[in-house]
Amino acid sequence: MTLRRLREQAGLSSTEAARQVDHDGSWLSRIETAEVRPHPNDVRALLGLYGVAGKQAEAVIAVARQARQRGWWQRYSEVLPEWFVTYVGMESEASVIRSYQCQMVPGLLQTEEYARAAFRGAPIPMRDSELEQQVALRMDRQAVLGTDDQPVLRMILDEAAVRRVVGGPKVLRAQLDRLIADCDRTRVQIQILPFGAGAGFDGSFAILDFPPMPEPFPEAAEDRLVYVGTLTAALYLEQPAEVAAYSAAFEQLAAEALSPTASRDTLARIASDLAT
Template identity: 40%
Template sequence: MSEALPSGQSAPTVLRIVLGKRLKELRESRGISLEEAAKALSVSHLTIRRIENAQVSLKIPYVRELLRLYAVSDEEARDFTDMAERANEPGWWHNYKTALPDWFRAYVSLETAAQVIRVYEPHYMTGLLQTRDYARAVIRAGFPYEPDDALEHRVDLRLRRQALLQSSEAPSLWVVLEEAALRRLVGGPAVMRAQIEHLLEAVKDPRITLRILPLAAGAHSATSGHMTYFRFRERELQDIVYTEVGLTSAVYLDQRPDVVAHLEAYTRISRLASELLPDPRTYLDQLRKEFSR
């Protein structure tokens, strides 16, 4: 397994990852070694490797010199440099850095840029479909001693992430929810009823597909825990899988065997959910009535 993205303050934007890969492709297509590229910048070959792996910000003078070395046309170089400048700009989530764990920053960047997002959620409603009250209750459970203002900052971040579903380039969102996630009483019956109503409204969007995996499904191939599978428009970006490790860390996987294994597991549980509960809307409507009693 591999950690596809660095965590912490240097977690890259997707654009920086793309540009790093393009620089690597240009260098290799010209038959230029890491050492030769490094010599042109008067840096070590490790610096070139870090640039190509999006582990450091893109210094514009370095970018220009590399493009000159790789004999890129003036027009292409201007476009590339413009993109590099944008890649160095902080994402919208920068304003929420105190509410965003180091290991989750890359996730928000990937989520914002994804064309397709597949989520398996065994415990709670997936974050992109939570109501404010539900999100507040979940986050409060995770941060029981958080001051109210800091807690609301975390809630605001979660709700801000949902804006991507309303954008003109909204991703296709596929969600497999365990039945337990819907029956777990979060915030009380009124909060749950509103959450179910919100979900019923959300799945009217043709870009959102929901599957509910009943408890009767028993053991299955994804019982190891939450996973998110990202697919992107950019040809340079391979699919990436995010999985959580305990309470304070995560792993981002981009090696093909790992990605394929997770996609196959996701496909199996999605198919199983569809077979066992082919009409999730009717189930949700019944559940909403239960929380109304």
């Protein structure tokens, strides 16, 4: 986002800027949407082109160097569609993730067996080897939980998401036990939107907040975006009006959902019903 803003301030198109540092326009577009991590030397060349120098340039390069080291998900590039690579990269940098899920438990909180069953039941079939790589990626995404860098998670799950018997009763019971344990995690809040709340919201989405960059890093124009996944692509919404609409929808859903304590009790009751 920062590189795109600096390019726009310099009055250059992505094609023009990329050509002047010996790359094509699609390369720079992928960098600006976080699909690929640029080499620090490429960032230095772009900043020189944009007229950014001194401490400000070094701060940008330092962040690019750290981000390149954190790009662990690149080893899954063979099974990850480009549009989801963008999300995984942004998820790893977020300070707050607010997510509403109307059909499934969110990937960050799934058990391995639940994730495997979810991929196996997906509408687009995949080879066993690809399925196992997808499961491994989902588990690796959860490595941030419980660390000093863990983002704040505010998860609203429609009651349908925690009653849908993905993988069978045993798998769902283990998944519910996992969610109950997650309710006690620091920086994790889980709320259930009960059937009795009415229509709810017809579509899952996530809102990602990003931490401010250290001085003298240029002030970011955007620090929040909305992710809406589809079967074959994704929407990344950054316009203030779009983000505000989804943020308001999330807070309205949170107000209609059960409290975290009541949600934990509901999960325990559903799990107990499965056991009997």
